[in-house]
Structure formats: C-alpha cells, structure tokens
Amino acid sequence: MIGPQAALLADGTRLHLHHGPIDLIIGADQDRIRAFEAAREGFETLLQGLVDQLPLLRSARTVDASLAETETAHRMISVTAPYASAGFVTPMAAVAGSVAETVLAAMLADSTPARAYVNNGGDIAVHLEPGESFTLGVASHDNHPLGTLRLNAETPIRGIATSGRHGRSLSLGIADSVTVLAGTAAQADVAATLIANAVNLPGHPAVTRRAAEDIQPDSDLGRRPVVTACAPLNAADRACALDAGLACARAFAQRGLIHAAALFLQGDARLLNPAPFTLPEKSLVDA
Amino acid sequence: MNRADRPEKIRCDACPVMCYIAEGKIGACDRYANHDGDLVRLDALTVIENTTQKLVPFLKEGGVEDWDGDIVQGARPFVTAVGAGTTYPDYKPAPFIVSQDVEGVDMVTVVTEGIFSYCGVKVKIDTDRHIGHERDVVYVDGEPIGHVMTSEYGSKMLSLGGVEHLTGGSKKEGRVTCDALLKLCNRQAVEMVVGDAEHATTLVVEAGKAPIINGEEERLMRVGCGSASIGMFAKQWLGHADEVVVVDDHITGVLSEHQAGKLLDIPPTGIKIKGRRSTPGRYFQVAAPGTGWGGTDIDDPLTILGPFNPKIAWEGLRMLMVSTTGEQFAYYELDAALQPQMAQMPAALKRSTDIIAENCEPSVCSVLFMGGAGGSLRAGVTENPVRLTRSVKESLTHVSCGGAEAYGWPGGGVTVMLDVMDMPTESFGYVPTPALVAPIEFSMRLRDYELLGGYMEEVQPVDQVGLDAARRVSGEAMGHDPMARANYRWDKGKSE
Numbered sequence: 001m002i003g004p005q006a007a008l009l010a011d012g013t014r015l016h017l018h019h020g021p022i023d024l025i026i027g028a029d030q031d032r033i034r035a036f037e038a039a040r041e042g043f044e045t046l047l048q049g050l051v052d053q054l055p056l057l058r059s060a061r062t063v064d065a066s067l068a069e070t071e072t073a074h075r076m077i078s079v080t081a082p083y084a085s086a087g088f089v090t091p092m093a094a095v096a097g098s099v100a101e102t103v104l105a106a107m108l109a110d111s112t113p114a115r116a117y118v119n120n121g122g123d124i125a126v127h128l129e130p131g132e133s134f135t136l137g138v139a140s141h142d143n144h145p146l147g148t149l150r151l152n153a154e155t156p157i158r159g160i161a162t163s164g165r166h167g168r169s170l171s172l173g174i175a176d177s178v179t180v181l182a183g184t185a186a187q188a189d190v191a192a193t194l195i196a197n198a199v200n201l202p203g204h205p206a207v208t209r210r211a212a213e214d215i216q217p218d219s220d221l222g223r224r225p226v227v228t229a230c231a232p233l234n235a236a237d238r239a240c241a242l243d244a245g246l247a248c249a250r251a252f253a254q255r256g257l258i259h260a261a262a263l264f265l266q267g268d269a270r271l272l273n274p275a276p277f278t279l280p281e282k283s284l285v286d287a
Numbered sequence: 288m289n290r291a292d293r294p295e296k297i298r299c300d301a302c303p304v305m306c307y308i309a310e311g312k313i314g315a316c317d318r319y320a321n322h323d324g325d326l327v328r329l330d331a332l333t334v335i336e337n338t339t340q341k342l343v344p345f346l347k348e349g350g351v352e353d354w355d356g357d358i359v360q361g362a363r364p365f366v367t368a369v370g371a372g373t374t375y376p377d378y379k380p381a382p383f384i385v386s387q388d389v390e391g392v393d394m395v396t397v398v399t400e401g402i403f404s405y406c407g408v409k410v411k412i413d414t415d416r417h418i419g420h421e422r423d424v425v426y427v428d429g430e431p432i433g434h435v436m437t438s439e440y441g442s443k444m445l446s447l448g449g450v451e452h453l454t455g456g457s458k459k460e461g462r463v464t465c466d467a468l469l470k471l472c473n474r475q476a477v478e479m480v481v482g483d484a485e486h487a488t489t490l491v492v493e494a495g496k497a498p499i500i501n502g503e504e505e506r507l508m509r510v511g512c513g514s515a516s517i518g519m520f521a522k523q524w525l526g527h528a529d530e531v532v533v534v535d536d537h538i539t540g541v542l543s544e545h546q547a548g549k550l551l552d553i554p555p556t557g558i559k560i561k562g563r564r565s566t567p568g569r570y571f572q573v574a575a576p577g578t579g580w581g582g583t584d585i586d587d588p589l590t591i592l593g594p595f596n597p598k599i600a601w602e603g604l605r606m607l608m609v610s611t612t613g614e615q616f617a618y619y620e621l622d623a624a625l626q627p628q629m630a631q632m633p634a635a636l637k638r639s640t641d642i643i644a645e646n647c648e649p650s651v652c653s654v655l656f657m658g659g660a661g662g663s664l665r666a667g668v669t670e671n672p673v674r675l676t677r678s679v680k681e682s683l684t685h686v687s688c689g690g691a692e693a694y695g696w697p698g699g700g701v702t703v704m705l706d707v708m709d710m711p712t713e714s715f716g717y718v719p720t721p722a723l724v725a726p727i728e729f730s731m732r733l734r735d736y737e738l739l740g741g742y743m744e745e746v747q748p749v750d751q752v753g754l755d756a757a758r759r760v761s762g763e764a765m766g767h768d769p770m771a772r773a774n775y776r777w778d779k780g781k782s783e
Contacts, residue, residue, distance in 0.1 A: 002301055007711045009728075020302025021316035051303040217296065217309055 004047070006040045015039060019047045022099060025119040026107075029132075034111035039118070042106025046072060046099060057091045058220040072102045079186040082257060086194060090220045096123035096169075097161050097189025104185075118185075123161040123192075125185035128153035136160070138179060138262070138277075146264060149181070149276045157259050157276065159185035163192035164264075170212050170219060170226040174241055174265065175199035180249070181260040181276060191249075191258045199245030199263060206231035230266075238268045246270045297321050403723050406658030407448025408471050409704070411439065412498045413508035413650035415536060415611055417576030417584070418443050418488050419481035425490075426480045430463040431456070435481060438537075441508040445481075445492075447471070453721055465721035471654045472707045472715040472723065488578075494654035495708050501578055507647035509611035513540035513581065514569045516611055519646075520639055521547040527635040530556040530606040534573065534591065534615075536582035544568035556606075557599030557625075561591050581610040588617055595625045607636050613643030653706060656688070656715075660701040660727060674739035675729065676701055684739070685730045688714070693727075703727070 004019040015026040015036045024043070028035035049070035056063060057076055062084050068074035075098035076091035083089045100120040107116055108127055115134060116127040126134055132153050138146040151157055163169065164177035171193075178196040182188035201207055208229040212221035215228070233241070242265050249261040249272045260273035271277055296307040299314045306314035308321040320327055412418065419425075419435040425445055426432065433447030452464040467477050476493035491499035498505045510516060513535030521542060524531050531542035542548040543556045545568025562573035573591040577584025585591065588608040595604075602623050609616040618636060619627035678684040679701055686693050686701060691709035696702040707714070716724035 002713055005711050005713075020304045021314070048303045051305070054304075215312075216315065217307055217312065218315065 004040075004043055006043070008036075017043045017103070019043065022047055023121060024100065024103060026103070026117065027119075028107065028111070028113035028116040030114045031111040032113065035107045035113050035116060038107045038110035039103050041110075042103050046070075046102060049073065050095070050099075057095070060088055060090050060220075063091070070102075071105070072098045075101055075184075075186045079184070080190050082255070083190060083194060087197075088221075088224065089190065089194065092220045093193045094186045094190040096120045097125065097159060097185035097187070100125040100185045101159070120185075123185055123189045124159070126151060126158050126160070128158075130154075146262075146269075148278050149179075149262075150278070151181075151276060155259070155276070156183050157181045158183060159188040161185060161188035161192040163189075163196040165196075165227055165230065169193070170215060170221060172197040172221070172224060172226055173200040173245070174207055174227050174230045175245060176264045176266065178245065178249075178264070179262045180258050182258040187257060191252050191261075195245050195249045195252070195261060195263065198248035199241050199265060201233070201237055201241050204233075204237065206233055206237070233266055235268075238265050241265055242268055242270045246272060297324065297326055299326055301326075403658035403725055405450045406453075406468070406656065406723050406725070407433065407446065408468055408707075409436075409655045409657055410445040410447060410471070410492055411653040411655070412443045412445065412490075412492065412505075413441060413648070413652070414443060414498055414500060414505045415441065415509050415582030416500050416505065416578040417536065417582055418490055418498075418500060419486075420576075423482040427467045427477060428463050430460045432460075432464040432467050432479070441511075448723075461721045465717050465723065468723055469715055469717050472656050472725070473713055474654075474707060492652045492654070494652060496652060497650045498652050503578070505650040507612045507614065507644060508650045509535070509581070510613075510643055510646040511611065512538040513611055514538045514545065516540055516609075516643065517542055517545045517568065518547045520643065521545070521551055521553075523639045523642070524607065524636065525551055525553070527633055527639075528605045528607045528618075529553070530558055530604065532558070532560070532588070532591075532606070532608045533611060534581040534583060534585070534588050534608060535611045536574070536576050537571070538565065539570040539573045539581070539591070541568045541570065555599050556604055557596030558606075559593030559595065561593055580615045581612070588615075589619075589627055592627070595621065597625055600625050607632070607640075609640050609643060611643075612647045613640045613645075616640040653708075655704050656707050656710075656723075656725060657702070657704040658723070658725060658727075660686075660703070671740040678735060678739045679729075684735065687728045687730065688726055 002019075004017065006018075007016050008014070009016050009025070013027065013032070015024075017024040017026065017039065024039075026036065026039050050057065050072060053067075053069055053073050056067060057073060062081065063077055065074050065077040065081070068077050072095075073091070076094045079094045079098070080089050080091045083093075097120070100118040100123055104116060104118045104125040104127055107113070107118070113127065114129045115132045117134065118125045124136075128134065128151065130153050134151045136149050136151070138149060149160075151160075159182045160179065161182075162177050162179045163171060164175045165171045165173070166176060173196045175196045178192050178199065180188040180192040180195060182191060207227055209225035210228045211223040212219040212226045213223055215226065242263055245263045246261075249258065249263070252258045253261075253272060260276055261271070262274075262277055263270040263272075296309045299306045299308055299319050301314070301319050302316065304315055306316075306319075308314050308319065308326070310321050310324065313320040421435055421437055423435045424431045425434055425447060432452050433445055433449070436444040436446045438444070448464055448468045453461050456464075467479070470477050471492065471494060474494045476491055476496070478489065478491045481488045481490055489501055511519060513533035515538075516533040516535075517531065517540035521531075524542060529543070531540075533540040539560065539562065541558060541560060543553050543558065548568065560570045560573060562570040565571055574583035574585045576582060579585045580588055583591075600621060602621055602625070604621040604625075606619045606621070606627060607616065608619070616632070616637075618630055618632035620630045622628050675684065676699065679686055679695055680697075686695055686703055688703065688705055688710060691705055693703035693705040696704065710726075714726060
C-alpha cells in the first residue's frame, strides 16, 4: 500500500499532496514553509479517517454530524444536511471540498499566509487576509478559457467548486460544467454537484445514460442513471436544460447556501449573481 | 491462472480506499485498473493546457499495438489514461487554475507523463568484484535486458533497457525488460544474471541499497586501486612491514617497487608478482576477475606470488597483503627457505587495514533513469519542437521529472537523466506497448513560452480578460514578484 506523498511542484512554489484518489495542489503566499509543513501533517491521516467511515458517508439517510469522527467527515455531513429535501444526496457529494477545507484549516492553524489555497481537483478552499484577492482562470473541460473570476477578501466567498459531466465524479445531469462560489469549499462542492444534476433534459434522445455502479462499482449513486454522452442539442434544448439548473441555483442562493454560480452547456452559459465573473465577449456572443 | 479462475472483481490495495475493481474498470483514483484480472497502474498522460489534443483512453482495444511510441500522435488524439481524462488536478482539464501571481498567469508549467519507449536505466554498482566482462549480456528471467558497459572508479556500470530490448526483440523480451525497468525505477529489487553459463554471475540490484553478488551482499567500495592505496598508506606501513601488496583486479600495488616506497627509502625485497608489470610497483592481471580478494578470483593471496629472489630477500621479511577495501588481509613472514608463513599481525598493521576499510564508502546501487522526449512530445508544448530544445539548452526552460531536477544531455533533442532516488516513490508506470511512463515537466516563464512558439492563442483570452486589473507588465514594473522562484526553494531532502 502506498502512503500519502508530498512533493513540491517544479516551480518550487506549490505543494502537491497525493494519497489514493486525492490530489491536492496547494499554494501559500508568505510563511510558505510552515504552511506547507502544516498541510502535510494535516493530510497524513486524512484519507484513512474517511475510509474508516465510508459506509456512513455513502449513506443517503440523514445522519447526525456528531457521528463524524473526523473534521472532514463532520464538514461533509453538515453541508449536505440542508439538501436532504432536495433529492438524493450523500455526504460524499461534498468530499472534495471538505478535504480541501480541512487541509486549509490545518495550514491556517500553524501559519499566517496572506493568501492560500488548496485545490482538490477543481474544488478549491481559499484564504484571504483583508485587502488580498485571488484572480482565477476558468477553463472548460477541453481547456478553452471561459473567463476569469476575482475573489476579494471583502466578499464572504471562500470556496469554489466545479461539477459536471467531464470531471472525475459521475453526474446525473448534462452540464459541461457548473461552477459555484460559496462561503466554504464544502458548501460549494455539494451545491455544484446538485446544480449540475439539475441541468438536465429527462428522457431526451440525445442523452445517453448508464447505471452508476456499472461504471464505478463502489459509487454512492448505486443504479441511478448517470450521463455518459450528450449529442449536440439545439438552442431551445440548451436553454431549457440551463434554465432548469439556474432555477435550482437560484433556490439555493435564496436559502443562503451559495453566493454565485456559472453554468455551461455546449457553448451556452448562465450566470447567477455575475459580479465575480468576467466572461470573454466571445462566449457571451456564442451564448 | 486460467481466466476462469480469476475473480470477477479484484481488490486494489494501493491505498486505504481498497476499491473492488471489476474487469476493465478503474478504481476511484483513476490510477489503477483491472486489466484482464491484473491490477495495473494507469498513469494519466496529458499535455495540460494549450494543446488541442483530445484525451483518449490508451487501453482501448487495438489502440496499443500499432502505436510507435510517440506520446503525441500527430494525426491522432493524445494518449492518456482510461476514464474521463483525469490526471493530477492542477493539470487535468480542471475548470480552475488558481494563478499564483497577483495579476493573471505568469508561469507556465506544461506537464505530461510521457510514455518513453526510448528509455532505460544506467546502473552504477559500487563494487570491485567481478560481475561480468564488458559487453556481457544481462538477463532477467532468461531474457536479455541490457549489458555490462564499463568499470568506473570503484564501480561497475550496466546499461539496461533501451528501445532495442523494449520493442526491438521478442514480445517476452520487451515485457520482461519493461517490468525490470519499472521495478528498478520504483526502487524495487531486481535479480539478474550477468554473462552466460560458464561465467554467469547473479546480481540483485536495488536503488539505494548494496548490491548482492552471487548471494553475498557487498559492503564497501574500494578506497582506490591497489597502486593508489600504496600511495595513500605507505607512511603508515613504514617500520611495520618490509613489503606490502595491495591486491586488486585492476592494478595491484607493491610497496617496495612503487614510487611511494622509493621515496621512503624502502629497500627491494626480491618479491615476484605474477601478472603484467605496468610501471614500477604496479601490476595488471595478477589473477582472473572474480568475487575474491580485490575483485580477483583468488581467496589465497599467495597464489599471485612467484618465489622470492634469494639474492635479495631475507629470512624474517615481514609482508602485509591486503585487498583494496581492507576487508581481506593477511600477514606473513618469510621462513629460512624464503617461504611466506602466516603470522600474527602487528597491531599497527591491523590499524592500517582498518583505516583502509574505514575509507571505503558503503557500496550502493545507483539507478539513473534516462529517456528522450521525442519530437512529438515536444510538439505538445510548442508548434515548433526544436525551439523547446533550444529553450532547454539556454536554461530558459527547466526540465524536471516528478519535480526532481534532471540532467539534460548536450546535443540534439531533450534527453534527460536523473537519479530515481530524487523522485517521489512510485513515480513510474508502464503501458503494455511495452514502455515506461515517467513524469516530465517543462517549466518556463510565460514570455519564454511565447518566444518558443507555445500555444499562445490558448492562453491569450485569459490574459485579455485579466488585463485591466491584471497586466503582468505592471507587476514587473513594480519590481516585486512575490512568487519568484528565487525567493524560495526547498532542498531536496525536505521535499521528499
């Protein structure tokens, strides 16, 4: 069995932590040595802690967050709880964002970077001291830039997550990607998953689906039909699917669960609370 | 095992998640898969940003056989792992890339896990023992995987792998070679046989560990050749021995004849050494190579001596014989018939053999991965591959493998070599081609990327959008770059 691994990336300023299915890319401005050391320490037992509670975390029934034995599991359960009424969801929907947050919290407990981030495959927890900001590039699954977004310390956004058909997780919807900005990475993670699921055209012949467990035997989605392909859609279908997702996002925002979202499907986009986003003219024209 | 005997699912033990993986499926990590009932590691291959290449599974049926070893197929999509094209999060088609610089992206790291069928390892084995002649074939499981290159100072060199063995021989030869390289690069032990039947040597090589030669673990590498040892220790022997012979397969040294002995006025002893005299006090080929004293095949050092010259030698003459590592030694005194008789060694001489041993460094095997980034791999970075080569030569582009610094060979192409001990463990994977999969990163400043013909149109829009608040130029004009690499660098030991 291969244990947790840590390595500086070639540019010397970013730390790569890896264990099993988890890959984190971590950055910190100032106090970097202590921040990276703390990240490594916090990461050491993280995966094992999750694995020890996997049956609980893969369960769709409402679980009490006090059953969580680790900080990460606690986050996963807490942030998914508000969505219990929104359909099928398990704490696993927030695993990536929760892991990112746990490691960031470990860093901040031991160091004082002006800015820091933990990027868990696109689910990102960020830290900003007053006056600081991050500029992030948003790219599509095939690496075409979709624009940028800017996070200022003055806004309450500290978590970014993206979900969709092209990521590593399976999606019940057809969105190419849904990017959500929320107070925490775990909150953004679960919301992005659910909004991406909502960008959907049930029964549409262009969409191919397959039982999740046929693709990933251990998936918490069981036999639920996940999208494996989506043929080109006409403008009306794209609008219909995106609007369904946007309605879902808006409902979450009204409940104070998220701050903003960007939904992308075959060249079209929808923005909820567009302030942080800057999309290039081109993609808006295409839309 | 028959196919029918194989369980439907295998349990992956690579990490604590312990996924059950069905035939043809991948685990939660996208790194390990069940391939015909075997757990195989599928390292994700991708040229990250700014290529137009598509990501395709590389284990697709029939997709491997006709592949010529280049990582990027000009006309075909880019080769990558099974699944939805995932790789390390920062370079996978991740929707987000957090820029480290305040204003937009300043650094480009083009990361790929390259498939190297033009690759191999150079192995340095610290020993004077005979492990084979130059050009002797190195076998694993009866298959030739490489050969003995040469001897360096205190070490033997092997060249293993290379395209001739990976894809130039039989299918089994390629598979066995790939497997041996993978193990060596991932710091596992590989047992090999050097040479053919009558002079075969078995050798166990493991990076960072002592070699095991014919079942015996080597301990020390010699302090110098026999002649050099004479020069180094002559003074310590003065007054305690009349003659010292340092037995060495390469150059056996004889104190009384050696320049060092002359300078100390040590008189001739009438000693006769078998073998070919090079210069005074230095002898080649005193015995055949082997795993005995000083890399020779002898266990009794007296076998390299002829009779002492009765006109010069004398009864009671004190002679020390020692190997180049100080591990073997014997003390003799000549009897009335001028025959050496073993005797109790004086403490001063024992001290000198101990010092020889102490000066010998621990014997280890070093495994250096060596591979070349082909034109096509470079084409994943720039439209004009040779410019990447030039940029590397001009040190504008830094080449690393798994974050470890790689030595770039001079001349054409990007041919790199590095110590596998500097890389993260389990850095290497393989594809059934067979070929090794190794990480390789090209890092450079954005403007250097532009100069070398990078795919700038792909990054351009990001720059444009971030322009108002975010022009790189303005950051540089302020003369302060908090993310400059020079600001911070962990040393190798700490970065694991």
